[in-house]
Amino acid sequence: MQFLSYLVNGISLGSIYAVIALGYTMVYGIARMLNFAHGDVIMVGGYIAYTVMTTMGMPTLAGICTAVLVCTLLGVAIERVAYKPLREAPSLAVLITAIGMSYLLQNLALLIFGSAPKSFSSVVALQPLRLFGGALIITGEALTTILVSALIMVCLTLFVNKTKVGHAMQAVSEDKGAAQLMGINVNATISLTFAIGSALAAVAGVLLCSAYPSLTPTTGAMPGIKAFVAAVFGGIGSIPGAMLGGVLLGVIQSLSTAYISSQMADAIVFGVLIVVLLVRPTGILGKQTREKV
DSSP states (O other): OHHHHHHHHHHHHHHHHHHHHHHHHHHHHHHOOOOTTHHHHHHHHHHHHHIIIIISOOOHHHHHHHHHHHHHHHHHHHIIIIIGGGTTSOHHHHHHHHHHHHHHHHHHHHHHHOSSOBOOOOOOOOOOEEETTTTEEEOHHHHHHHHHHHHHHHHHHHHHHHSHHHHHHHHHHHOHHHHHHTTOOHHHHHHHHHHHHHHHHHHHHHHHHHHSOOBOTTTTHHHHHHHHHHHHHHOTTOHHHHHHHHHHHHHHHHHHHHHTOTTTHHHHHHHHHHHHHHHOTTOSSOOOOOOOO
């Protein structure tokens, strides 16, 4: 029964990674940029929700909606200010800018909220699910996280594959120049991608802080890195791949912590990633792309 408990915890943690990884994979799949400030947008979402719900005393729904709105606007602002001018620049310049933006957000949070951890109240009202006569208890946070992440993946997949805007995103991903010639507003499409990714980061931030109720300016740093690993693991650019990679990463981390060593868990996670990439460089569900020369 303990194994099932560890498995459920791993799937719950992996679902949070998956939601974050969806933001990474959306931005990379369409704009071909790695937004390493994405993890810090998670932290911003957590602080906004905390401020609205705790400091202002407003309802939970108001806190979540405000966090999503602020992070959406923040994502668009980051793209316009930091990434749009570097769209034709070398990848190294974009990478350095992303790291700089990450440190900027962390230090701004440090100045505004301080370094002391904030105790985040869970937004989940769902009662724990007791199975096998109470031998297996699945917390409300775990259930909510798994259900929300699955719903987000389904909605995002339908949005990209079934809507006009989603088709425009796919066209921009394939060839920005050709998409522009066909009348697609490339700038607006990329901005929308950043907006969606940042909105998902806000949701992930609230779920993360509900499951692990300690909020600091570096809260999103490590989950952001692991979510990026999950996106690469599953096949960056693939929405189902991000979901699969996140869940597998969470399960591997949970089982490694329980049965091997909590200190070695992260090393095992990254070791598994290396093995997967050696066998399949595009990730589990990633597709090999050929460049015409």
